[in-house]
Amino acid sequence: MPLSPEARSLAARCAPHVNELARRMARESFEELPGYAQLPDDVKDLEIAATARHGVRRFLKHVNGPDPDVPGRSERSGDHRLFRERAAQRAEEGMPLHLLLRTHALGVYALWQALRDVARPGEEAALVELVDVLLESHPGIVGAVAETYLDERSALEAEQRAQQRSLVRALLDGMVPPGHVLLDQLRLEGPALVLALGVDTPPVEGPVAVRRRLRRVQTVLDQAFGVEALALLDGDGGRVVVPRDAVPPEDLPRRLSRASGLRMRVAAVRVDGPEQITGAARTATEILRITRVCGLPPGLHRLDDVLLEFHLSRPDESSPRIAALLDPVAERPELLRTLRTHLAHRQDRRATADALGLHPNTVDNRLAKIAELTGIDLSSPRGTALVIAALLLRDSEG
Incomplete structure (x- = not known):
């Protein structure tokens, strides 16, 4: 709905005070926010003040028409480019999102105060019109700012995780010497x-x-x-x-x-x-x-x-010959599986049978077959050590 001439006239009276209002926002209105005072002065006086000035001018342009400083250019109501750029900068600098969003909320309140201060008796209806426009545009700006901030933080965190992974991989693989920064x-x-x-x-x-x-x-x-x-x-x-x-x-x-x-x-x-x-x-x-x-x-x-x-399992010149002791049963996976399970269960035939779902006699027959084919006495300590070493070495060879 078009704004009334009274509303446009009221907004126009704020135009000469845009720079002063932006400075006041950056140096007074936002100072009450926790953590804001710790920001560098140049960020407050340049970037944040410039963003506030852009927001006020954007509002006035929406009310009164194109900005006289930019002839022939009319900004679309959904154009949030500068707000997005500033949000990305604040995300990169580590400003908390809640602080950034609260500056926008306080900026809206400061602009409302400025409109109220220049309003004259009898312009209450015009003031309500302007507040409607102000509140209607605010959610779109906040949404654009929050979306850009979160996207930027997500990208930065992904980059940091990738860098950390590269460092950890280099460390684990021996590519980072002791004492390195x-x-x-x-x-x-x-x-x-x-x-x-x-x-x-x-x-x-x-x-x-x-x-x-x-x-x-x-x-x-x-x-x-x-x-x-x-x-x-x-x-x-x-x-x-x-x-x-x-x-x-x-x-x-x-x-x-x-x-x-x-x-x-x-x-x-x-x-x-x-x-x-x-x-x-x-x-x-x-x-x-x-x-x-x-x-x-x-x-x-x-x-x-x-x-x-x-x-x-440590390889040496004897490793190939030890690994070869199990060659006769290499093509018999059921025998190798029985051997591994038997060793894992401390050579308990009944526990091995339960684990494999077999009868204990079947386990005995398979172990006897392994002994027959390999010539290794699985009941002796030496034979047990040999088959353990052979299994480990064969696995390490691929």
Whole structure:
């Protein structure tokens, strides 16, 4: 609906005071907001004042027609370009969103006060018309500002996460030397905890489902250690550095499994300083592999839990010959599965049979067949050590 001549006349009387009103907003109206006083003076006097001046002129132009300083140009009511640009700047500088939005709300109130102050007796109806226009345009501006701010913050946080992931990957892979300045960005200066996470059988999922699962896993890690865990996660598990001298909770695998919906195993290695993290990451990954090869159930694993198996899995000149001991049963997956399960259940034939859904006699027959084909006495300590080493070495060879 077109505004009355009285409303246009009332708004026109504010035009000479635009600069003064903008300065007053930036230096007086907004000062009452928590945190605003800490902003640099140039931000207040230049950018925020300029944004306030733009908002007032935009309102007056909408009421009275094109800006006389810009001949022939009429701004669309939905054009929020400058507001969006300023919102992106404030997001990059770290100004809280609530503070930014409150400056816009206070700006509207300051403009209403200015209109009220120049209104004359008998212009109450004209003042109501102008307030209607002012309040009608405010939601669109606030929406544009909030949307741009959140988009910018999301982009900045994604960039920061990508940079952090690159730093963590470089550290775990040994590309960051001790004492490097990048370690300060990761808050690594003393003892830390290195974890390897694994899922035995990752499901086939789309990228959205994977990202949601990894976010839940990250949340559990952060809550478990009371600090942001530096994690490199993927669909199969991942590697994690906890930047503090922490002890992993015994129920951590259960909590991770509940959050992810998958059975997860965790290997943990403590280090005294960041220079040991690369080696600890390799050790944790190897512990995880060994627990899988030996058929240990998912849970929390440390080096002491697989100390013998870890030693036996170290390759040397004898490794190919030891790995070859199981060549005769390499094409018999049911025999290898029985052997792994038997070792994982401390060579208890009944427990092995229950785990495989077999009769104990079937287990005995399969073990006898393995002994016959390989020539290894599975009932002797030496034979048990040989098959454990052979399984580990064959797995490490691919």
